[in-house]
Ligand SMILES: *[C@@H]1O[C@H](CO)[C@@H](O)[C@H](O)[C@H]1NC(C)=O
Ligand SMILES: *[C@@H]1O[C@H](CO)[C@@H](O)[C@H](O)[C@H]1NC(C)=O
Ligand SMILES: *[C@@H]1O[C@H](CO)[C@@H](O)[C@H](O)[C@H]1NC(C)=O
Ligand SMILES: *[C@@H]1O[C@H](CO)[C@@H](O)[C@H](O)[C@H]1NC(C)=O
């Protein structure tokens with residue numbers, strides 16, 4: 001920016017703000033900040049949604065993964081052939097894994113048996129008539145195990161191609177295909193129900209909570225469909241894009257020797273025991289890092305459209321019998337093909353805790369319901385993400401998950417990353433959209449950091465006002481800090497006044513009281529923004545919201561409690577403190593917003609509070625009592 005332009009900006013801004021102030025003083029605040037609801041579709045971070053809306057010609061291919069169990073594959077194929085496919089063309093691909101190498105010293109008898117069994121399986125599959133489409137058989141030359149069987153079964157050739165994967169000990173209901181077809185048309189091809197987070201649908205009965213030691217899953221809903229992150233391996237429908245994305249992700253991780261370790265998950269224990277014989281730990285790690293979900297059925301009475309007979313094999317030492325009841329025409333006492341709009345379905349994470357995706361506040365009307373859904377004991381933690389890097393934000397989120405801090409809401413500039421956080425279920429305020437009516441007409445000519453600062457100040461001040469209106473206490477925290485225990489932001493010992501601030505401006509606490517409600521009017525908000533605007537030209541570093549707020553308050557004679565930041569918190573990355581461990585008395589850790597991400601990472605790592613991996617996702621899943 002040229003020096004002359006720089007001098008001009010504050011003037012322009014002051015002018016704009018005073019015009020704005022006069023306007024707003026006479027009209028209601030809400031009216032002035034006219035809501036802009038145009039952009040209702042949640043646009044995704046990486047994925048595009050321009051798939052073919054023509055649902056009448058998608059293809060579904062059955063991928064049957066078989067091994068050495070003739071009895072199993074016979075039962076499975078018969079159930080598949082017994083299903084109703086209408087007039088659709090459905091191809092059948094059968095992948096037969098080879099038996100494992102046999103110890104020759106011990107027994108040619110066993111070897112002969114194995115060879116005969118393979119021949120019988122191949123003969124049976126060859127002779128099996130599949131009249132719904134093509135039949136294709138892939139017979140392996142060596143034993144590859146379940147991981148390669150699954151992963152190599154499919155590489156989607158278009159966005160209109162679906163795969164339904166069954167292992168040979170499964171049995172499906174005759175109704176399964178019509179159900180899957182309805183589901184694809186409803187949740188993939190109907191754009192009002194499409195969501196790029198959904199990777200497929202499982203027909204098996206949902207059984208366990210992987211983040212809670214594999215505890216039995218307790219469903220307290222009668223909703224027939226819901227979303228859950230966990231993959232189901234007994235009858236899984238896969239959507240093309242997420243599967244392709246997974247294959248590429250797997251490729252990268254496998255090549256670099258990165259293991260799919262996700263602490264806190266029962267499946268990670270399986271991986272440690274069974275290693276590359278199984279594939280689910282890889283898929284689960286991928287799903288966790290992307291924040292994707294699977295559709296599940298809940299038909300009550302342990303009924304499902306696909307059941308596992310749990311025959312002896314890789315997964316079961318000895319035959320365990322069917323896990324569920326097959327739902328068929330006789331036991332059907334509801335309309336299987338009636339599907340709710342996606343917005344009515346509930347979403348659950350690996351802890352089977354409900355997730356609320358899509359809480360992206362873009363207008364003032366949308367703010368109140370989100371604040372209500374987020375508050376805990378009438379307290380809100382408002383986290384400012386201005387000038388905070390994505391890795392640092394992710395680390396904070398993972399840290400909040402560990403500490404069970406859930407009453408947060410993020411506020412930041414418009415960016416894809418913020419929208420992606422909302423897609424994953426984190427409440428987010430898009431400050432640019434929120435202020436769009438102003439930035440469009442009054443803030444013309446303001447660009448980059450200048451406009452961003454005003455945005456930051458106006459939006460944060462307004463959100464605090466909204467909290468005060470509802471009687472909520474608010475903690476305004478900067479993204480460049482971390483609380484070190486869950487009660488830092490509720491234990492108000494140090495933050496005793498109606499308004500308290502940490503000396504480094506990383507935390508501002510505003511208690512809901514008649515005093516604060518009186519101070520925090522529209523007039524105050526604008527004067528504060530105008531004040532910040534008038535200082536813009538002088539700003540060397542990014543001055544923070546709380547810093548401006550406090551100065552404005554002090555000019556008005558408001559008493560503010562100042563909390564000593566170095567007594568309360570630990571600063572990393574300077575010569576100022578030389579601690580590598582956190583004493584009991586330290587309640588938070590903070591750093592300069594100028595600090596490089598790798599230095600922050602190593603500083604936090606030394607303190608044991610860096611909990612993000614190379615994928616920018618949490619290293620563990622932490623489930624809390626609900
Ligand atoms: C939404 O925005 C688009 C593009 O900016 C515009 O064409 C359309 O008319 C708007 N719709 C409404 C309902 O405002
Ligand atoms: C949809 O696909 C069907 C089957 O291929 C075709 O007959 C029809 O013309 C297509 N419709 C559109 C709108 O592309
Ligand atoms: C669907 O139909 C369109 C138009 O007829 C065609 O171009 C496309 O390849 C078809 N897709 C599939 C998956 O068959
Ligand atoms: C091989 O033979 C030994 C001794 O008869 C027996 O203990 C072992 O279980 C056999 N191993 C296999 C794979 O059959």
Ligand SMILES: *[C@@H]1O[C@H](CO)[C@@H](O)[C@H](O)[C@H]1NC(C)=O
Nearest residue numbers: 190191192193339340341342
């Ligand atoms: C798409 O889904 C919505 C919501 O479930 C529904 O109201 C609408 O009828 C569906 N559209 C079609 C073409 O089926």
Ligand SMILES: *[C@@H]1O[C@H](CO)[C@@H](O)[C@H](O)[C@H]1NC(C)=O
Nearest residue numbers: 496497498513514515516559
């Ligand atoms: C805080 O607010 C309460 C209620 O409005 C008031 O009585 C009290 O004096 C205020 N405390 C300070 C330190 O300003």
Ligand SMILES: *[C@@H]1O[C@H](CO)[C@@H](O)[C@H](O)[C@H]1NC(C)=O
Nearest residue numbers: 572573574575576577595599
């Ligand atoms: C720490 O102190 C040394 C010696 O005074 C100085 O060279 C270095 O730049 C300081 N590092 C930081 C991060 O301030």
Ligand SMILES: *[C@@H]1O[C@H](CO)[C@@H](O)[C@H](O)[C@H]1NC(C)=O
Nearest residue numbers: 574575576577578579580581
């Ligand atoms: C910082 O800590 C190291 C290791 O404990 C110590 O050797 C060094 O003297 C300390 N520096 C200061 C300035 O206290």
